[in-house]
Amino acid sequence: MKDYEETTAFLGQWGRFQQIIFFLLCTSTVPNGFSAFSVIFLADIPAHHCQIPDANLTDEWIKASIPMKLVNGKQELNKCWRYKIEVIQNLSAQGYNPQDVNLTDISWEKCVDGWTYSKDIYQSTIVTEFDLVCDDEWKQPFTSTIYFLGVLCGSFFSGQISDRFGRKPVLFITMMVQTFFTFVQVFSPSWEVFSVLFFIVGLGQISNYVAAFVLGSEILSGAVRVFYSSLGVSLFFAIGYMMLPLIAFLIRNWRMVLIALSLPGLIYIPLWWFIPESPRWLISQGRIEEAEAIVKEAAKRNKVTAPEVIFKETEEEERKVKGEEPKSVLDLVKTSNIRQTTLILFLVWMTLSMGYFGLSLNTSRLHGDPFVNCFISAAIEVPAYICSWLSLRYLPRRLSCSASMLLGGGVLFFIQLVPPNLPSLSVALEMTGKFGLAMGTALMFAYTGELYPTVLRNTAVGSCAMVSRVGSAIAPYFIHLNVYHNYLPYIILGCLCILSSATTLFLPESFRCLLPETIEQMQKRNRIECLCFSEKEETDPYKDTSATTKVLQEVEL
Structure with missing residues (x-):
């Protein structure tokens, strides 16, 4: 099949259509920043x-x-x-x-x-409301674990559902689930009810984030796609994260905080009429006419003329002849080279998630004001995401991902060397580790999406996100290992990051490569990745990559 980006090149990369998609999908991730870390203040333990x-x-x-x-x-x-x-x-x-x-x-x-x-910091939290202390203190970290278990389940199901039924329906249904059940939590009469509802909120949280990420990655192209997947969604997620401590500072009652966090979700309901389905996905399903209608509407908004026939009839027939069955998570481990890629990504994602959420949830235990610490932890992600975007734009993926994890894990070893009378230095080192892990997380979202084909992309990203939530579910207890040794969490996390940094070097390279459309293209690229760099000195890699595609098509499996 002729490459999608080459076929739709007449649209340009940054017309009115792409601008609308970029900003609407980015803003849809702001509530995810609320939801992912709200437990820091909802379940904090006051004196x-x-x-x-x-x-x-x-x-x-x-x-x-x-x-x-x-x-x-x-x-x-x-x-x-x-x-x-x-x-x-x-x-x-x-x-x-x-x-x-x-x-x-x-x-x-x-x-x-x-x-x-003590009411010096909070008027109430779920800990003070339901007495989650002493004999019931185990419920406090388990609350976070329940949420991340919901995220894990959401990652598992939403990816496959999205690949079968489309990106757009999953995006909006899961946004509705997250908003509605966050509001319903306000009326929780007990910790048990709160936890069940929190699990459901977790189901929606990661599902709409992954759906928005994949939808934007497939609609946008070239440098704009790299900017969106590495900086756009991540930056808006960080904006939501930075707003969380401000909201919690102004509203010290946990029920009122939940009301404030649920209201922004209502704003996104009208976006259904402005965000289209992914044309790439529609083509992979043989729905050529619907894909053409979306592309022609995009051409109209960009004020360019679309060809009478965009996706030729022979292309549709080619896909029908192939008779491809819907893909499932089993296809991620079906062949040896794809299986190797998948297993490495699982390890890396789990390590990044354990470290990222472990350090984020630990902000209330650090020296200083918990609201300020949380804001700094959120703000440090902004330069991390900017660095991830620059890395994706100009550096090979493997080098960038490996270096970010090496930085994130390496500095954690030095925390144990800090004198007790310099707590601010410990906080600075921990924030530097958070910088590296946040950068690595943003890089891996983009990198993973580039490694897998359209028919499997959402399943792959969703499955990696699912495995990563095993790490995030462990994170609340992981940071409690300091009862055995004050620096044990940092030592273990540092070792895992260095191990993941080394294994990343065995992944295929996707820098300056087109997004694969089929599993066959992914397998070919895994074996001849050096061909992805052809003609990079002579051409802009985002404007003319057809030479690479032709070479890949000529190589036998």
């Missing part, structure tokens, strides 16, 4: 201790009723135990002062009357 019932105790005795505990070299109130109130009451009734009594001789008891939570 707390056992509640002391009103039992005619003086303020002095109430303060003395909570044992002290040494935490990281500092004395803090015990969060889960108190001295027996009956004993305290008797001592107070007998006229003793706390200074006159050896409190270590008094028995302890659990917080049978509940807890008192």
Whole structure:
């Protein structure tokens, strides 16, 4: 089949049609930045201790009723135990002062009357609402895990559904799911209900992000496609992420925060009439007339003249003769060279996700204000995405991806060398690691989309995103490994990043290559990737890559 980009070259790369698609699809990812990290503030654990019932105790005795505990070299109130109130009451009734009594001789008891939570930072979180502390403290990180399990399931199903039924329906249905169930969470009467709804929100969150990413990658072409897939969607995601701490700072009640986060989703409903289906996908399904109608409408918006027949009848017949069956996730491991690519990508995606979300969720535990730390963690992604775009524009993919993971993992080893009196340096190193991992994540989204053909692209990106969510589901517990060794999470993550950096070098190169349309083209390119660089010195790779296509077509499997 004649290359899609060559066939539609008359449209240009940055006309009115492409501009509308670019900005509408980019803005659709802003709520994803809200949803992915909202748990940082929704489930943060404020300072707390056992509640002391009103039992005619003086303020002095109430303060003395909570044992002290040494935490990281500092004395803090015990969060889960108190001295027996009956004993305290008797001592107070007998006229003793706390200074006159050896409190270590008094028995302890659990917080049978509940807890008192500090309101210095939050009015309420799900932790204070549902008492997710002490014996139930495991529920706090498990809340994040449940969300990421929803993301995992969404990645698995949405990719295959999108490849079967189209990018556009999946994009809008999953946007609706995310918006609606985020709002319904406001009315959660218990942690169990909240968690079930959070799982469903996760189903929609990654599904609409991947669908928007693939849809834009297939409609846009050349340098604009690279800009969109590496910087566009990622930058708007970071904008949503940066807005999250601002919203949480202004609204300290978790239910009201959810209302604020759900409202922007309503704005995107009218986009259905402005965002078309992917012509590439329609052609892969043999729906040539629908694809031509979209391209002709695009030509009209760009004020250019479209050919009378854009996709020739012989091309449609060629696809029908092939009789290609719908592709599934099994096609990702069907042949040896595609299987090798898939397995390497699975490892890399899982490592990046574990590190990216682990460091992001850890911002509330870092030294300093949690809102400021979260904003810095989000803002550091902007230069990371700019660097990823420049790398995709001018550097080979393998080198860029490997270097970003080497940076992200390497600096984490140095955190253990920082003196305790320089906490800001530790934060700076962790943010540098976040920079590398965010850059690597953006690169891998674009790189993965370029490696797989149209008939398998959404399934591939969705499957990689699904596997990556195994890493993100582990991340909330991964950062708790510091109870065994303060720097253990950084050491393990650094080792995984270096391993992934090395394995990335075994992936095929896609720099200056056309997007493959069929599995056969992908297999050919995997074996003769050096041919992707033909004529790069003489031509602009985004304007004339037909020579490469002709060479690929002439090579036998």
